[in-house]
Amino acid sequence: MIVDGVNFKKYVMELSKKEKRVDGRGLLEYRKPIKIEYGVSKNAEGSATVTIGKTKVVCGVKLEIGEPYPDRPDEGTMIVTAEFAALASPEFEPGAPGEKSIELARIVDRGIRESGAIDVKKLCVKPGEKVWLAFIDIYVQNHDGNLIDASALAALAALMDAKFPKLKEDGTVDYKEHTNEKLPIVHKPIACTITKIGDKLFVDANVDEENVSDGRITITIDETGTINALQKGGMGGMTEEEINKCIEIAMEKTNELRKFIV
């Protein structure tokens, strides 16, 4: 626990001049271990727990039958929610989702949506009437920073784990039986968040580093190298040069993270 924020920041900045960090990592190094466990909650159609260092995030996917949007009658829909469960951190309060958890959910949502990760046309059961709705729900289990990257990875892993439940003759869902048919995942967006402290750039900031950061940017990139989502977050600005550098870092780091996805 860091009590003195000002001195801690000075310390982080001093270390970073020597390309070092408080926990011994390099500036552009993710924590270890990075782990993905699949099928952690069996009532979900798909689920996964992602561990990055001490940060731990669980994501579950539920599929329901519902109506399509009128302007997209032959497409299924998806939505991402995130719960900063108060058991995960002394910083979290019980109650309705705050702006941080909503921002996180929306960043993850955009990465999945804009990359076209789910082939939504294949979620159509009967055009204009019945489509599958995918609920992608994220729960933080232990917050030690970089929840966005962990959540995006957990969401992708849970989607890849997901199988359709059985659709009965009458059009309702039998959740007791899962088919062997996997959710159609055609792109794999991965998020990398770069944190700026002083004039240095860090990846995978832990919670103490996040608390003294001068801004961050999240870049979501799919397996083709296409950028699907950006979010400049936190306070403090970034130069064009810094942003360009962040894009290069994210290209490299998302490829590293991609190796953990089977």
Added chain:
Amino acid sequence: MSERPDGRKFDEMRPIEAKVGVIEQADGSAMFKIGKTIAIAGVYGPKQVHPKHLEDPEKAILRCYYDMYSFSVPERERPGPDRRSIELSMVIKNALLPAVFVKEYPKSQIEIFVSIIQADAGTRCAAISAASMALADAGIAMKDIVSSVAVGHVNNKVVVDLNKEEEDVEGTTDIPLAYMPRMKKITLLQLDGKMPKDKLREAIALGTKSCEKIYEVQKKALKDRYNTSGE
């Protein structure tokens, strides 16, 4: 001879796993798994009371929050609290309260958060078993551990630790129970259904006996936490 859907004996609980120290950021934490039901609990405190007017000059207040993951059940639950989770949070708190030396911590609060990761009946009981280990892990002064399991009346038989399939049998009576094994006191008792008096006595006896078995698992998990960590 067994007539239970999963082949268990009437007095046989599902396989139990317990682990203490599963959430690094929490002051105390634990996981309790019984069959397919999985609960994790995190404890924060004792700490300052917020809002201040809830403060008790003589003792700590306990605050409990029970939450089910939206995908822990076959039909998705909306995230966040509902009437059920608010009641359960209260009965869980009341089940744990008698075990805590609250007078040791005047003007403070102890927060207990429980998440149900996967549900197959008996979630409030798993929540209590997990939470009492988490309290102990947080170093909160306690008189006893609280162990919890549901008993019930299914197909005219008194059984322990009903799964969802049994809970859904027409005419099933479900009796969640929590027990302090050393103090020999019952701290949670609810009943949902119909039950003749003699059967209820039998069920309560089976419940307390089963809680004693859970207590052994909880004790072992607490000891293992401090045996193996080497910290």
